[in-house]
Amino acid sequence: MASDDCGKDALLDERVDSGVDSIRSTGKPEESREPSADFSGPREKFSVSGADERLDSAYGSSSITGDSLTELVVHCTLSSGQEEQTDSSELSEQEENLLTTITEEGDTILHLAIIHEEDFITQQLIHIFPKEVLDIQNNLYQTPLHLATYLNLPSVVKSLVEKGASLELQDQHGNTAFHVACQHGQTECATEMTSDVSFSKLGSVLEIQNWRGLTCLHVAALNRQHQILKLLMKTGADLNIQEGTSGKTALHLAVELHDITSVKLLLSKGANVDAAMFNGCTPLHLAVGRQDATIAHLLCQSGADTMLRNMEDETALDLADGNNDILALFPFDDIQISGRSLVGVPSF
Template sequence: MASDDCSKDALLEDGRADSGIDSYRSLLKSDEPREPREPSSDPREKASAADERLDSAYGSSSITELVEGCTISGSLEKPAKACEQSEREEEDVLTSITEEGDTILHLAIIHEEDVITQHLIQLFPKEVLNIQNNLYQSPLHLATYLNLPSVVKSLVEKGASLELQDQHGNTALHVACQQGQTECATEMTRYASSDELALVLKIQNWRGLTCVHVAALNRQHQILRFLIKTGANLNIQEGTSGKTALHLAVELHDVASVKLLLGNGANVDAAMFNGCTPLHLAVGRQDASIANLLCQSGADTMLRNMEDETAQDLAEGNDDILALFPFDDIQISGRSVVCKFLAES
């Protein structure tokens, strides 16, 4: 999925939700629309993105100071000075956006102020729940980064989108798969329709990876099992070289993932764009153990890649792997007979 900077920027702009703050301001009858903010061009790693904003433009003070005096569903206790604040001041707090593009809901989640977060979710319309900050993170992204399943549940129940992508092209479900947050992933998908879930599971980030690829790359076996139960396509190819999750597991020498994928219907002979099968990769990495697993699952040793090489060709000089392969002249129903020498020895 390699693309030039211009097309990537276009994708980012298309993927970002329309600013719901202006919509919410109109609901509050405010006459001062906010100018849209330009996304940050400074690349930052997602693992530290949430932490970078813990000391945001509002400083390190508690987020509760920002909502003192604001009317939130009428159920938060208000200090005495709240009575003196004007309705307009309350609106300004609720509809303000920081220099980093964070709404008060983003900040409440970052500070893990659960009571305030839950009230804001109920107060705001769906459009505000889907506002993305300068890193293109929605409140759902942040709740997932911080592993807050109760917040994820409330956001999804209220209609927060599962399809929004951050600056790396990751949906919130990508984040859950990367970090192994099964509870958050469960809450995200609990209320999704089968069509919506199928669409989200097909979304590729800017590296061309779907959720199942991300889970495999990060050795997240529990999440991988979860994705299998949700009906994820184990044979879907990532967008840069056509690898399936099985190819990635083989490259990582991850025996557990290889067994899990093969046991749940992954195509043992899936070919990359260059024609390499998982067996080509296992042999090329001289991994006799995984090559043996693939052979036992019926891998075709005679399939050729674009270099016109079979897995047997790549195994020359490696007696352990060659011992797995059949004699060329012994075939049954057109397929080579797999020798299970290592399995029986």
């Protein structure tokens, strides 16, 4: 019997999901995919799907408004200018208040400025604040960089990264800001996160798994984010990295989703066509188990080994289930003994 992970019925009900809560920042329709993303209500009411937790954890519960933010920052900026003429090592009282004020939801004024999408104010605060403040996480473990990415604010992302904001901090789901960009297809934000970052530092970021064992590459593959996938390939991401629960590579995930575009992209950039999951299933096992003759053909053209066996001692052919289109991909498929193909039968 075919294993559940390789079989055709195991695709989306049991597969590893992205682990990124669905929060649509643009309100634009997306192509159908799993996990589903839904957005309802006005822009300032972003809600985490299926929960009462909110992206803007202080927005609406705070008395701070856009006008009051402006007033605070103008005073702080003027004060900062005066300080530079006297003693730049001393902070004004207003600056100290800004630095130390945190709402009961854990948001700094920088979090709030980003949530309000007050770009000028946000840029001023990034200029004023030291790196340590830029990396403060609220009660949902979101940094300002997480919020700027959720809201697709590439100019804010750029400023935060240039100031040294951490790319490695993880939110309550284990997602870095880069995970968020990969989930929602925020290509511009992702580009800003990679443009001025050293290869060694970026490499460690791309290896981070969220709490569901998924790296940024896996999240991009699961959400059919082809532009993000191309960006990750340019940055030198490990295309064969395995997610932490079942050992799937991005190619396995693309095959499960019947995503031909991603399959072609990954194969063209050298993804291992014979990569094995923890249970021994290769992408070809998954394609055949799901009766996807088109992708199975692509894999075979790329040199997939049809003789590899999973931990249940099955070859891909064993999962063909009489599909003639798939059987035609295998040699000697018309030579059988007792209804079983001679492919894989040891010779003596």
